[in-house]
Every structure is written in C-alpha cells, then in structure tokens.
Amino acid sequence: MNCPYCTASTTRKRTxxxxxxxxxxxxxxxxxxFNERTGTLFNYLEAPTDVVFLVVLWRLRYKLSLRDVAEMFLERGCVFTHETVRDWEARFAPLVADKTAW
Structure with a gap:
C-alpha cells in the first residue's frame, strides 16, 4: 500500500x-x-464501512425512513441516530448509486 501522505511505496504492515x-x-x-481508511471519505467514521454501506443501500433500495433504518440496526446492536443515517446518505449515496444499477 502506498503512503497517503508522501505516496512512497516503502510501507510496512504493522501488527x-x-x-x-x-x-x-x-x-x-x-x-x-496510517490505516486502510486514511485519505478516504471513510477516515473519521466511527462505524465499520460495511455497516455504513448497508445502511445507505437499504435506505436507497427499499425507500425506508431514516428512523426505520436506525431502528433496524439498533435491533442488531449498532447504535446510531436517524441524523447519522441522513449524514451517511448525503455523503455516500453517490458512491453506492454509481456502483449499483437497479
């Protein structure tokens, strides 16, 4: 992996x-x-990337309300608000829409 700061290829994986x-x-x-997320849109997220993508995908694909999505993930042990769902959708919906075709 190249360094996101100096673009050098002399990086080492740490344990x-x-x-x-x-x-x-x-x-x-x-x-x-640095880590895998450094220099990307996902850098300062406090949730796993796969959870964020699933939230945005369900919101776009099934037309669920913000509160419904937050409640569905609450039942699975992921705690965030409907405001977080709105922020993630605004930030990541273009990425998901570009990669999926319905």
Missing part, C-alpha cells in the same frame, strides 16, 4: 490494528503511521 480492526501501516520515508 497493531485500529479499534475497528483495520490494518495499520508505517511509512519509512515520512515516518507516519
């Missing part, structure tokens, strides 16, 4: 993982540590 179990890397050129 330490993030709280959400994402792989971390170390760049020997700029001496920075």
């Amino acid at each position: 330490k993982k993030t709280e959400l179990s994402y792989t971390t890397f170390f760049c020997s050129a700029c001496r920075r540590t």
Whole structure:
C-alpha cells in the first residue's frame, strides 16, 4: 500500500490494528503511521464501512425512513441516530448509486 501522505511505496504492515480492526501501516520515508481508511471519505467514521454501506443501500433500495433504518440496526446492536443515517446518505449515496444499477 502506498503512503497517503508522501505516496512512497516503502510501507510496512504493522501488527497493531485500529479499534475497528483495520490494518495499520508505517511509512519509512515520512515516518507516519496510517490505516486502510486514511485519505478516504471513510477516515473519521466511527462505524465499520460495511455497516455504513448497508445502511445507505437499504435506505436507497427499499425507500425506508431514516428512523426505520436506525431502528433496524439498533435491533442488531449498532447504535446510531436517524441524523447519522441522513449524514451517511448525503455523503455516500453517490458512491453506492454509481456502483449499483437497479
């Protein structure tokens, strides 16, 4: 993986993982540590990427309300509000819509 800061290819995989179990890397050129999400739209999310995509996909595909989606994931142990669903939809719906054809 190339470093998102200096674009060097001299990176090493570290054994330490993030709280959400994402792989971390170390760049020997700029001496920075980063993970799989660094430099992407998903960088500061506090939820796993697959959960966010599933929320947005269900919201777009099945026309569920914001509160319905939040409640469905609450039953599965993922706690977030309908406002979070709205933010994720605004941020990631174009990515999901580009990759799926209905």
